[in-house]
Amino acid sequence: MVRIIGILIGLFFSGWLLVSFGMGAKEYITNPPAETAEHEFHLEAKEISFSSDGPLGKFDRQQLQRGFQVFKEVCSACHSLRLVAFRNLEEIGYSEEEVKAIAASWAIQAPDIDPATGEMSTRAPLAADKFPKPFANNVAAAAANNNAIPPDLSLMTKAREGGAPYVYSLLTGYQDPPTNLPKANQPGPGLHYNPYFANLNLAMAPPLAVEDQVSYSDGTKASVDQMSEDVSAFLIWTAEPKLEERHQAGWAVLAFLLIATILAYLSYRTIWADVKAKKKKKVTEA
């Protein structure tokens, strides 16, 4: 009985799936889906490697500091970095004094409550504060940016397919729209053509447009390419500040497990030796 009902249900599901397949296939052949312009013009992220890549990867602190400088002088005007605190900058090589100075001179004030009146007020950030947001809320952010809200950058390299190479590609990928781009995909007012962006048109104006937009204190030439690479590296750190600890712990754990597994394998061989020997003996006897 179970089997008869089963066969009937099976015939229904499989049969209807095959019918659906037939109808779908007919539709697919007679009316093939048109390729979208997004699909045709969209580019995959450029190939670029960072010192933090791979299981042995470490941060290049000099580069992270340069990237931080780009963030500070360019990105932070519109983008928040709400999950990172000034004190975290000590992890990329700034001293405690430098961090205090960076916080105190930050262009955006931190929100606070006036201790005397209880009114909302602002003050210079402290090392313990997270980076203050450039806009009070999303409405203010959208109003100031042609209705597009600049996303928070803390997790950006983990929150996009393609990670840091994608961020780098986006920053260096602005170009004039190709002449054969369909009208519907032409950048509208306030939009900028960038083939690395999913729908090809980005509300963010090219943020790193001219050479020496920032002047690096370590003498590195601040080309657009260099600045983009540095700030992408900085955003790897903001998204995954424990990356180096993770890699280090990983190797220690693997070394331990490798030894433990070899020992466990040897004891397995020893324990099974008598059973396997009996088996061999019997096989040769036979």
Add this chain to the structure above:
Amino acid sequence: MSFPWAKQYTPTTEFGQWMDEKLPVPRLIYNSLGAGYPTPRNLNYMWNFGSLAGIFLVVQIVTGIILAMHYAANADIAFDSVEHIMRDVNSGWMIRYAHANGASFFFIAIYLHIGRGLFYGSYKAPREMIWLLGVVIYLLAMATAFMGYVLPWGQMSFWGAKVITGLFEAIPLVGKPIQELLLGGFAPDNAALNRFFSLHYLLPFVIAGVIIMHIWALHIPGSNNPTGVDVKGPQDTVPFHPYYTAKDGWTLGVALIFFTAMMFFLPNALGHADNYIPANPLSTPAHIVPEWYFWPWYAVLRAFTFDFLFIPAKLLGVLAMFSAILVWFFLPWLDKSPVRSGMFRPKFKIFFVILVIDVLVLGYCGGAPAAEPFVMISQLAAAYYFAHFLIILPLLSRLEKPEPLPNSITESVTGKPLTTAS
């Protein structure tokens, strides 16, 4: 509940004797996981994944309890509390990555364990109850994993919760109230997050309880083995401890090497980038995809694109998706072949290989965007899936001529007949 030649527990110390009289827990462990459980001597490495799945459940429970100490189940701060774990809690990143990747490894172990049971006929008499309890464990694990993925309250958490609870909406009449009951509202929000957290904490312990019954039921007939032939005498078995504890032990080491390599060097490879964006009810991600272990079922769900008479395609998809797993409950009675092991069933062997490839294809399509040609491929693959369990297996048990079975486990191992070997 064991073979007559099973080793007997004899307490060696006075305390052991005292304990054995009052509360024989050591005896219970000795008989279930120790030397008191005679196990077929010929188990291959496919028999290692049951204990491995159990160990990964323990990893999940331990890491999960620690995470719950720092996590806040509130829609406003859940996302930030996870980032707090990643950034400010000592070794919090390690615990969280272990928990996130541990779920995947639990499912890898459980899928290999299910595949082992399917191939070697471990679901057949007298082991039907073990199989049924196993299906229950799998269903509970899926519910637990789904709710766990909602907790970080990222974009994929939110939209996954919306899509999956939305499935219940397809049920006629009662669908909408069921969905609202599950979510505690009209859309995923704080109420949903809180109940998912509560249930996500509860269900692993329910799973642990069902596992105890699963092992209890196992110890009545004893373990199946690659030949599928019953144990005939003491020469066919070895004590579970130390033989299989040692074998499971060293392969546990291998599994942990893969697991830690993943969690320390590719911790986000099995996740979705979108889940690092805080949940936003106003912005739908381009592709809403569940975790990889749900992909085959997700492909079955999306394979139904046409209404059947008065049944809408969505309801068909939901029914088919649940049926795809519920069919396992009937498997012991659908496959009536008296031969257990696929080793001795020449045609079954071929169909089994097709099934494995079929499920992998379904999985690939389930993870791909809902576009052609993936929908057409999943339609063919889902058609085979149902045909395999509901049509091919029942017919095969009548039509197939199995190969001759060895007389005993020992004969299959040593190549000598039982009478002279012992």
